[in-house]
Amino acid sequence: MPSALPDGEPVPDDGALPDSARAGSGGRPLGFYVHVPYCATRCGYCDFNTYTATELRGSGGALASRENYADALVEEVRLARKVLAGDDRPVSAVFVGGGTPTLLPAADLGRMLAAVRDEFGLADGAEVTTEANPESVDPAYLARLREAGFNRLSFGMQSARQHVLQVLDRRHTPGRPEACVAEARAAGFEHVNLDLIYGTPGESDDDWRASLDAAIAAGPDHVSAYALIVEEGTQLARRIRRGEVPPTDDDVHADRYLIAEERLAAAGYSWYEVSNWATSPEARCRHNELYWTGGDWWGAGPGAHSHVGGVRWWNVKHPAAYAQRLDAGKSPGAGRELLTDEDRRVERILLELRLASGAPLDLLAPDGARAAARAVADGLLEPEPYADGRAVLTLRGRLLADAVVRDLVD
Structure with missing residues (x-):
């Protein structure tokens, strides 16, 4: 099951922030993270706050459904505008993550983005990203996303080898992520990322080189490569504990990282964060840079975390509880902490x-x-x-x- 939320003090029902959070806000960028908590299936390594249809059945009914999700999300954006009343910063970056955002209709993702744009405005040249699973999009869907105002896509590739994807419980077939990059370019997306994972049990050095080579050949302008972390409570952790697959190894992770740096650097990608490489400064993920450099962001959606001026808070996790609180006119915040x-x-x-x-x-x-x-x-x-x-x-x-x-x- 998804990991537990941290402890913290209660969030006021109206979501109000202390005056200290607003001090100096004009010198900090403002971003929006939008969490879509739905997945078609649960990957064996994942401990994110996500839910399959089976997990949601009978646990919230219509309030937890994908069909009504955009309505609740838009309500939180409107709440954010009330809490940040008088803050005239336009949003510099929007990132829709999950889960699998592209399980929702493109029109729903467009409504969420439109709510942010209508309530806050978008800065000139704002970066607007959504994550996507390769099997959940097609050229027509990508074209609708581009028309809605999205200008960056992040595809979960993970590996180019079928046996590695099987260990991770990923459902797409090798070659499909690379095809998605071409479809994204055809739809007018200038910036495209491919996510890779290294160190999966059963993956060899040659498997990892093949994944890197396939990703590079696809031509994204950004590649993220993450060491597999086996989280307690996941299906993969249980399989390792039962001896069905070998455990991960830190020395193997180090070797794979060196291979990634060598391959990506030779192809013209420069590291700008330990797990991220880009072909140019313009290709970097500005939303993530906002996290890493102390900016402000509002995290909307079940379990989403926010940070504004040294105040960090997090929402209730379950989609039904989230929608119920918003429907009652209350903040979905579950707890918060004031950073010293x-x-x-x-x-x-x-x-x-x-x-x-x-x-x-x-x-x-x-x-x-x-x-x-x-x-x-x-x-x-x-x-x-x-x-x-x-x-x-x-x-x-x-x-x-x-x-x-x-x-x-x-």
Whole structure:
């Protein structure tokens, strides 16, 4: 089942934010994340807040249904406008994720986007992305998305090998994600991402090279590559525990990451975040950059998380509970936390260190500064940016990013 929500203080019924959250907002970008919690089937490795039709049957009825989902989502966008009354920032990036957003009609996704545009306005050149499963779209659907105002697509490819897809419980066939890139280009999408996963039990180095080569040959301008994390409570975790498939291996993950860097760099992709490569600065995912650089975003939908000016909150998880609260005129927020200055300092280090631009050294406490000097000597941080006041990971540092971060936040 999906992971539990964190603890926190209650969210007011009207969703009101403390005055401190609005301070200095004019200097921060504002984004929208829209969560669509529906999937046709549950992938064995997934612990996201998603629901299949079988899981929803009898647990909320019409309130939990896909058919009525856009109505509830639009209501939350209108609530966001009330909570942020007087905030005249246009939205710089919208990201629709899931789940499988493209299980909904393109017109529903268009209604959600139109609500954000009507209530807040979109900045000139705003990035508008939706995730899509390869088997859930066709050229006509993609054309309708483009007409609705979407200008970026992110397809879940994961692997080019059938036996790897089977372990992950992915339903598309090899070759279909690559075809989707061509269909997206034909529909007028300039920016397209392919998501890959490495380290799946049973995947070989050659399997991973084949997946990278297939993704590159398809011609997206962005590739994301993530190490498989086996989450407790998932079907894959249970299969590993029963000995049906081998466990994942950190050394294998490191080797696969090096292969990804080699292949992608040779093809003209540059890393700009540990797990993300793009062909140009314009091809980077601006919505994710907003997360990594401390921007503000409103997360709409069941289980979605938001952050505005040091206040983080999260919505109730179940689609029926979410719709019921909005129908009653209440915020769907389940809990929130107010970040201290120290919380925000640590988060900046955690997130910005993952970027190719790095984190400012002046964020570090004395122990962290000494750790940074050692990391340069150990080949984990680049010496030239360090001399200019920034901590930037080397390739070896990227392999050990979590350990480097732990040392620097002390």
